Amino acid sequence: MALLPCVCLGLFGVLCWVLDAADRGAFQPQSALSEMEFASVVSYRGPGNTDRRSNKELPILLWWSGGLFPHFPGDTERIDCATSSCLATSNRKVQLYKRTTSIIFYGTDFRAYEAPLPRLRHQTWALFHEESPMNNYVLSHGPGIRLFNYTATFRRESDYPLTLQWLPSLEYLLEPVAVSLEEKNRLRREGLAPVLYMQSHCDVPSDRDRYVKELMKYITVDSYGKCLNNKPLPEYLEDTATATGEEPKFMSFVARYKFHLALENGLCPDYMTEKLWRPLHQGCVPVYRGSPVVADWMPNDHSAIIIDDFPSPKALADFLIGLDENDHEYAKYLEFKNPSRITNTRLLEALETREWGVNDMSKPNYLNGFECYVCDQENARLAAERAYKKAPKTNRPPQPKMASNSHMGCPLPSPGYGEAQDLPSDDGWLQIWPQDYWQSLDQAEGLESLIRHNESDPSLLWKHIQNIAVSRARGKQ
Numbered sequence: 008m009a010l011l012p013c014v015c016l017g018l019f020g021v022l023c024w025v026l027d028a029a030d031r032g033a034f035q036p037q038s039a040l041s042e043m044e045f046a047s048v049v050s051y052r053g054p055g056n057t058d059r060r061s062n063k064e065l066p067i068l069l070w071w072s073g074g075l076f077p078h079f080p081g082d083t084e085r086i087d088c089a090t091s092s093c094l095a096t097s098n099r100k101v102q103l104y105k106r107t108t109s110i111i112f113y114g115t116d117f118r119a120y121e122a123p124l125p126r127l128r129h130q131t132w133a134l135f136h137e138e139s140p141m142n143n144y145v146l147s148h149g150p151g152i153r154l155f156n157y158t159a160t161f162r163r164e165s166d167y168p169l170t171l172q173w174l175p176s177l178e179y180l181l182e183p184v185a186v187s188l189e190e191k192n193r194l195r196r197e198g199l200a201p202v203l204y205m206q207s208h209c210d211v212p213s214d215r216d217r218y219v220k221e222l223m224k225y226i227t228v229d230s231y232g233k234c235l236n237n238k239p240l241p242e243y244l245e246d247t248a249t250a251t252g253e254e255p256k257f258m259s260f261v262a263r264y265k266f267h268l269a270l271e272n273g274l275c276p277d278y279m280t281e282k283l284w285r286p287l288h289q290g291c292v293p294v295y296r297g298s299p300v301v302a303d304w305m306p307n308d309h310s311a312i313i314i315d316d317f318p319s320p321k322a323l324a325d326f327l328i329g330l331d332e333n334d335h336e337y338a339k340y341l342e343f344k345n346p347s348r349i350t351n352t353r354l355l356e357a358l359e360t361r362e363w364g365v366n367d368m369s370k371p372n373y374l375n376g377f378e379c380y381v382c383d384q385e386n387a388r389l390a391a392e393r394a395y396k397k398a399p400k401t402n403r404p405p406q407p408k409m410a411s412n413s414h415m416g417c418p419l420p421s422p423g424y425g426e427a428q429d430l431p432s433d434d435g436w437l438q439i440w441p442q443d444y445w446q447s448l449d450q451a452e453g454l455e456s457l458i459r460h461n462e463s464d465p466s467l468l469w470k471h472i473q474n475i476a477v478s479r480a481r482g483k484q
């Protein structure tokens with residue numbers, strides 16, 4: 008490794024020694040893999056898999072992000088997937104092993120300055136990211152996402168899409184309306200607002216509070232939680248204010264409202280959460296901003312109100328007031344509760360064909376599902392490489408595969424209401440999110456440069472970012 012002969016002095020001596028030891032292990036032949044370490048690995052064989060290889064012969068998938076390893080107990084397990092088997096481990100000792108064919112990352116925890124370097128040619132990178140785009144904008148830039156060969160993200164374009172991860176089933180949507188329209192109207196006469204807003208995560212890239220604040224000038228909104236609060240939660244609910252779960256008391260509390268403001272914390276195609284599906288489940292009408300293509304997944308074309316279809320908060324408020332006063336028109340939004348009115352075949356097909364389940368023990372979860380997707384892909388790639396080596400005249404080498412911007416690609420955050428250039432320069436949102444987005448691009452480009460230069464030390468990231476900036480300023484790029 009490049010660091011080895013370096014000036015190993017003082018405190019850094021320890022660091023260099025560690026790298027030295029790791030390095031020597033790394034390039035040892037395969038047989039050096041400790042028998043002890045892998046002999047005790049739990050082994051079972053799933054149905055349909057005829058892979059008879061012993062654990063010692065299997066490719067290794069390394070889960071890089073410490074917090075996420077979908078096996079228990081221990082740090083290594085044999086996985087038997089649809090067509091082949093692998094060893095999955097969270098033990099970073101195997102980082103540079105020849106048998107380690109793929110490294111799996113959790114997007115939220117992926118840090119360019121901690122990436123496994125040098126990047127080895129025989130290893131693919133796999134990205135699992137089901138959470139909000141706001142958690143890591145590095146992945147929203149081409150140079151960041153293109154470092155990965157396989158992806159599982161909320162976007163339908165990813166290799167193993169998790170788009171409907173927050174929608175447990177069709178039955179969940181079809182659940183009868185929790186509070187009847189008569190009862191909702193009675194509650195309205197008692198002074199309940201037509202619209203609910205419940206949010207405790209306030210400073211977010213979608214800048215939703217700025218929009219809701221404007222909307223509240225024109226229509227009454229009961230706002231609980233920390234953001235734009237104008238009502239206290241009943242004491243019995245205080246603990247569940249931020250819960251995304253389905254606590255029954257919380258559910259019946261929110262089900263009384265005709266409309267739920269449902270604004271995601273980050274805006275990105277196909278990023279949809281329980282904020283959208285829960286009101287549909289309860290028979291409240293979501294007033295939604297999030298995925299700009301949300302209509303593609305709705306039960307029919309009349310089940311959600313899309314904020315961006317309206318020219319202004321006032322126009323939206325007027326529309327909601329009209330619906331509040333017109334039972335016939337309001338009821339149309341709930342017609343999808345009748346199965347024959349669910350006309351979106353894309354939605355039906357996706358629910359039918361996805362192999363993973365949500366809270367469904369009879370199906371694999373998507374974490375193990377993606378791991379198996381990577382395992383089968385890697386075994387197929389290795390087999391194709393072997394076949395090509397053996398008979399290069401009759402076989403083609405496997406084609407490289409890498410992710411594109413459409414596997415994540417979330418846009419630059421923009422203000423929830425109004426234009427960025429009209430905001431005062433000390434605006435809190437302006438100072439955080441657009442900067443975070445562009446700094447993430449720097450990091451993606453820096454990492455790409457580290458890899459291109461075959462660096463072994465990810466902490467050189469900052470130096471590479473600086474070099475890129477300097478050469479850009481000189482007009483070289």
Ligand SMILES: *[C@@H]1O[C@H](CO)[C@@H](O)[C@H](O)[C@H]1NC(C)=O
Pocket residue numbers: 008009125461463
């Ligand atoms: C990249 O670096 C590694 C470790 O420092 C070294 O073994 C390898 O030969 C280098 N590869 C290239 C193409 O320079």
Ligand SMILES: *[C@@H]1O[C@H](CO)[C@@H](O)[C@H](O)[C@H]1NC(C)=O
Pocket residue numbers: 130131132153154155156406407408409
């Ligand atoms: C994986 O992605 C990297 C970076 O984009 C690329 O250089 C490499 O060829 C890909 N590997 C495979 C096996 O497709």
